[in-house]
Amino acid sequence: MVTCATVRDLLPEHALGVAASLEAAAVDRHLAWCAACRKESRDLGRAAATFAFALPPADPEPGLEDQVRRRVGDLARPTRRPHHGRRMGTVLLAAALVSASLLGVAIADREPARDQVPATNDRTSMSLEDFSDLIRQAEFDDSEAFLGTLAPTAKGGRAGGSALTIASPSVDDQVIVIAAGLSPRERRLPYRVTLRDAQGHRMRVGMIRSVDAGGGATVGRIVRGSLIGFMYVVVRDANGVIVLEGTLGAPTALLSPSPTVLRGVPRQP
Amino acid sequence: MDGRATIDAGGARKPAAAAEPYTGRTPVHAGHDGPLLPREEQQLMEGLLSGDDDAIHALYARFGRPVYTMGLRLLGSREAAEELTQDVFTTAWRKAASFDPARGRLSTWLMTIAHNLAVDRLRRETGVTRPTLVLVDEVPDAPGLDEEGLIMERDAALRAIACLSEAEKRLLARTYFRGMTAREIAETDGIPLGTVKTRLRSALIKVRKANEAKEPW
Numbered sequence: 001m002v003t004c005a006t007v008r009d010l011l012p013e014h015a016l017g018v019a020a021s022l023e024a025a026a027v028d029r030h031l032a033w034c035a036a037c038r039k040e041s042r043d044l045g046r047a048a049a050t051f052a053f054a055l056p057p058a059d060p061e062p063g064l065e066d067q068v069r070r071r072v073g074d075l076a077r078p079t080r081r082p083h084h085g086r087r088m089g090t091v092l093l094a095a096a097l098v099s100a101s102l103l104g105v106a107i108a109d110r111e112p113a114r115d116q117v118p119a120t121n122d123r124t125s126m127s128l129e130d131f132s133d134l135i136r137q138a139e140f141d142d143s144e145a146f147l148g149t150l151a152p153t154a155k156g157g158r159a160g161g162s163a164l165t166i167a168s169p170s171v172d173d174q175v176i177v178i179a180a181g182l183s184p185r186e187r188r189l190p191y192r193v194t195l196r197d198a199q200g201h202r203m204r205v206g207m208i209r210s211v212d213a214g215g216g217a218t219v220g221r222i223v224r225g226s227l228i229g230f231m232y233v234v235v236r237d238a239n240g241v242i243v244l245e246g247t248l249g250a251p252t253a254l255l256s257p258s259p260t261v262l263r264g265v266p267r268q269p
Numbered sequence: 270m271d272g273r274a275t276i277d278a279g280g281a282r283k284p285a286a287a288a289e290p291y292t293g294r295t296p297v298h299a300g301h302d303g304p305l306l307p308r309e310e311q312q313l314m315e316g317l318l319s320g321d322d323d324a325i326h327a328l329y330a331r332f333g334r335p336v337y338t339m340g341l342r343l344l345g346s347r348e349a350a351e352e353l354t355q356d357v358f359t360t361a362w363r364k365a366a367s368f369d370p371a372r373g374r375l376s377t378w379l380m381t382i383a384h385n386l387a388v389d390r391l392r393r394e395t396g397v398t399r400p401t402l403v404l405v406d407e408v409p410d411a412p413g414l415d416e417e418g419l420i421m422e423r424d425a426a427l428r429a430i431a432c433l434s435e436a437e438k439r440l441l442a443r444t445y446f447r448g449m450t451a452r453e454i455a456e457t458d459g460i461p462l463g464t465v466k467t468r469l470r471s472a473l474i475k476v477r478k479a480n481e482a483k484e485p486w
Contacts, residue, residue, distance in 0.1 A: 012469040013451055016444040017381070017388045042373050045381055047476035051445045052339050052380040053426035060337040064351050065329045068358045069322060075362050076320025210393055 002026045007037045015044035150179065150233055150246035157183060159215065159244050163233045165195070173227040175205050175220065179235060179244060182208070182215040188237040193219050195230035203230055304421075305331075307370035314375070317358075318365040329358070332376065335422075336383045343387040343446060353390070357383045376422070388448040429479035437472040444469065 007030045013019040014027045031038045150161035161179035177193050191208040206219030235244035305313070316324020336357050340350030360382050361368075368378055430438065443449045451469060455462040 009466060012466060012473055013444070015473060016441070016469065017385045018444050018448055018450045020450070038372075043477045044470075044473045046373060046377045046480060047429075047473040048441075048445060049377045049380040049384070050426045050429050050476050050480060051441065052335060052384060053376075053422045054430055055335075055338050055342055055423075057334050057423070058338045058341045058350075060333065060351060060354065061347070064337065064354060065326070065333060067351070068329055068333065068355055069325045071355050071359050072317065072325050072362050073320050073322070075359055076318065 002030045004030075004034060004037055007031070007034070008040065011037070011041055011044055015041065015048045017048070146231065146248035148233070148246045148248040150177070150235065150244040152181075152244055153242050155237075155241050156243035157181065159183075159235075161235070161244050161246070163246060163248060165227045165230065165248055167227045173223045175223065175227060175230075176218065177205055177220070177233060177235070178216070178218045179208065179211075180214055180216040182211045182217060182235075182243065183237075184211050184215060187239070188243075190238055191217070191243070192236045194234050194236070195227065196232040196234060197229040198231070201230075203227070205233075208235075305375060310368075310370045310375040314361075314365050314368050317362055325358070328361075328379075332379050335376075335380060339380065339383050340387055343384075343391055343448070349390070353383065353387055356386055360386065384445070391448045425480075429476050432475050432479045433472055437468065437475070440465075440468055441472050441476075 007027050010019055010023050010027050014024055019027065027041070031041055146165045146167070148163055150159075150163060152159040159179060159181040161177060163175065163177040165173065165175045167173045175195060179191070179193075182188070182191060189209060189211075193205040193208065195203040195205060203223070205221050208217040208219060211217045231248045233244075233246045233248065234242055237243050313324050313328055317328055333354060337350050337354045340353035341347065344350060344353060357379065361379060364382070368375065433441070440454070443454055444451070449457075451465040452462055455465045458465075
């Protein structure tokens with residue numbers, strides 16, 4: 001339980017946007033119910049934002065507004081969210097990325113301090129459980145979720161990971177891959193994450209350009225096409241060498257008490 | 270015109286009415302130059318959420334340039350600044366439901382999103398050349414600005430920051446513009462972490478008090 005005193009100590013860095021991920025998350029949780037700290041946070045945030053308005057303005061290219069309008073328009077287009085599915089999907093992806101960041105994973109958030117990065121196995125286990133929680137909590141309507149762990153190949157060292165895909169006939173499909181224990185050496189970066197189906201068709205998920213202190217990274221993608229059938233996840237290093245791979249399955253095993261899929265990634269006490 | 274508080278693109282204020290939910294039928298026009306009222310901010314965000322072109326245009330006209338400027342200053346390239354600007358508006362769309370005008374101004378909310386995204390990227394990406402430290406006292410005047418709102422906002426910001434000592438300006442600039450944590454500053458300067466935190470807090474409170482004098486509502 002974080003106290004008001006602790007939060008007040010963290011608020012200046014939180015307002016300036018440089019608090020570590022775990023600290024920022026703890027502050028945010030506290031602010032959700034503490035009105036006094038929330039007011040302090042708002043005031044300090046307003047003070048910090050003052051710096052943004054003190055800068056001499058720079059002029060963007062004229063076409064930037066069109067790009068902004070197009071991107072927001074794409075998100076808000078009614079045909080892309082027939083019910084609440086699109087928003088729920090977006091929320092789910094965002095929630096998963098937030099979960100990933102809370103675990104100290106770098107792509108979606110800033111790097112946490114080294115001593116705040118959980119061990120690889122622990123993080124993998126935690127991310128699987130977080131995925132499971134998301135699946136349990138989300139209203140999927142007609143969506144299907146597929147979940148699995150990623151195991152290191154001979155060249156993968158101590159790496160590990162997990163992946164989640166959500167496929168739906170009515171909303172955008174999405175995929176989230178969390179990896180940990182990847183080598184941070186420059187010659188291994190960037191890592192490329194792809195999905196593959198049984199016929200050998202590939203779908204790009206994303207590129208990992210940097211990893212955190214624990215070799216962690218998260219990539220996610222919202223896919224306009226269908227992810228049905230893309231059950232194999234592969235992570236290659238910059239040389240094309242496969243370092244992580246795994247097969248996705250229906251998450252029923254994860255949602256039950258059975259630890260089948262979690263075997264090999266014991267959760268730390 | 271249904272009586273909703275709207276502002277036309279020419280800058281003339283139209284009669285304001287009680288706030289009501291944005292229906293998507295009535296456009297929210299590009300704004301006037303002064304600060305937005307809370308209900309205007311709420312309507313713009315509802316317009317953004319529904320993908321209303323006029324609302325997006327109004328928001329971009331008002332905040333696109335400050336967001337882009339921040340991206341350029343923190344990330345150091347036009348490409349990165351343009352990408353950041355797009356990300357800020359899509360993030361604002363995703364978080365629109367969490368915006369509450371009773372809890373703070375839209376400008377602060379958007380610039381906080383922009384700053385957090387920029388700092389995240391600054392700290393995350395290797396190989397990105399960090400821009401030269403931007404100190405507020407190095408900021409030149411910007412003659413030729415034609416948006417009254419931006420001028421007012423910047424003048425007020427400069428006045429607020431003027432209350433800081435040089436050391437406080439430098440300290441806040443290192444965190445805000447370079448993304449340095451209190452711990453990093455403490456280690457670099459060889460001073461206790463608690464001292465850095467105290468100074469950060471003290472400097473922000475000074476700016477806050479200066480801001481209180483200029484708040485329109």
